[in-house]
Amino acid sequence: xxxxxxxxxxxxxxxxxxxxxxxxxxxxxxxxxxxxxxxxxxxxxxxxxxxxxxxxxxxxxxxxxxxxxxxxxxxxxxxxxxxxxxxxxxxxxxxxxxxxxxxxxxxxxxxxxxxxxxxxxxxxxxxxxxxxxxxxxxxxxxxxxxxxxxxxxxxxxxxxxxxxxxxxxxxxxxxxxxxxxxxxxxxxxxx
Numbered sequence: 506x507x508x509x510x511x512x513x514x515x516x517x518x519x520x521x522x523x524x525x526x527x528x529x530x531x532x533x534x535x536x537x538x539x540x541x542x543x544x545x546x547x548x549x550x551x552x553x554x555x556x557x558x559x560x561x562x563x564x565x566x567x568x569x570x571x572x573x574x575x576x577x578x579x580x581x582x583x584x585x586x587x588x589x590x591x592x593x594x595x596x597x598x599x600x601x602x603x604x605x606x607x608x609x610x611x612x613x614x615x616x617x618x619x620x621x622x623x624x625x626x627x628x629x630x631x632x633x634x635x636x637x638x639x640x641x642x643x644x645x646x647x648x649x650x651x652x653x654x655x656x657x658x659x660x661x662x663x664x665x666x667x668x669x670x671x672x673x674x675x676x677x678x679x680x681x682x683x684x685x686x687x688x689x690x691x692x693x694x695x696x
Contacts, residue, residue, distance in 0.1 A: 506619055506620060507549060507618075507619040507620075507621065507623060507624065507625050507626055508619070508625040508626070508644035508645050509552070509615070509619060509625070509626050509628050509637065509642055509643050509644050509645070510548070510625050510626065510627050510628060510643075510644065510645040510646075510647060511628045511629075511634050511637070511643050511645070511646050511647065511648075512544070512627050512628065512629060512647045512649075513629065513631070513634070513647075513648060513649070513661055514528075514531050514533075514649040514651055514683075515648055515649070515650055515651065515661050516530065516650075516651055516653050516654060516655040516658075517650055517651070517652065517653060517654050518654045518655060518656065519660050519661055519662070520655045520657070520658035520659060520660055520661070521631050521658070521659055521660070521661045522631075522658050522659045523655050523657070523658040524655075524657045524658050526659070530651060530653045530655065531651060532651050532652070532653075532681045532682065532683055534679075534680070534681045535575065535577055536679055536680055536681070537649075537679050537681060537683055538575075538577040538578070538581065539577050540677075540679070540685075541581065542577055542580050542581050542584060544647075545581070545584055545585070545588065545627060546584050547624055547625070548588065548624045548625055548626065548627045549589070549621075549623030549624030549625060549626060550588060550589040550590060550591065550618075550623070550624075550626050550627070551585075551588055551589070551590045551591070551626070551627045551629065552590075552591050552593070552626050552627065552628045552629070552633065552637075553590065553591075553592055553593070553628075553629045553630045553633060554592070554593055554594065554629075554630035554632050554633035555592060555593070555594035555596065555597050556630060556632070557629050557630035557633070558590065558592040558594075558597075558600065558604065558630075559597075561585060562600070562601070562602060562604075565581065565582050565585040565586065566582070566585070566586050566601070566602050567582070568581070568582040569582035569583060585602075586602055586603070587603060588603065589603055589605075590602065590603055590604040590605070591604070591605050591606075591607055591618075592604055592605070592606055592607070593607050593608075593609070593610055593633055593636075594606055594607075594608070595608055595609075610633070610636045610637065610640060610642075612640045612641075612642060615637070615640070615642050616642075625644075625645070628643065631659055631660075631661060634661070635662075635663045638662070638663070638665065638669075639665070641667075643690075644689065644690055645674070645687065645688065645689050645690070646671065646686075646687070646688045646689075647685060647686075647687050648661070648685070648686045648687075648688075649683055649684070649685055650683065650684045650685075650686060651682075651683050652681075652682035652683065669690070670690070670691035670692070671688035671689065671690060671691055672688065672689050672690070672691045673686070673687075673688055674687045674688060674689045675687040
């Protein structure tokens, strides 16, 4: 059974973007970017909302043709372009780059997707993540804490009435001060 893995960068105070949707505070250097490449390459697909998908689709499909792209950016361009993707959107009519558009998050359909063979599924985008959390569909959390305090903006985790118990599976500190906190659901058996 494939897991749904939430992968997000956050500030120390829990924001995924600043008050004006800025993410320029992300500290992605060569080491961290290579880590992202290595992790995403293992996945069987990416799940995102429309906004996240459009941000990615505006840059990554042709980043390998940009002479200013670094080797890790060129590598990620190919990984992203070839990776099967599902974008959840009520307004997007179509999407390119190996992408399927799905209108609604239907828990039974998501569970059927996780029952298919292949690698785990990476989940990105705060609004979509909130929906998956509300439906109890997230199995693993990979939170990349950046050494910055924003003070305000959009939080990663919305208010919720349910308690979700987690088990620390891994920590990793990168040279730029970013810390990976990887948690699994406490009721998820170790693999």
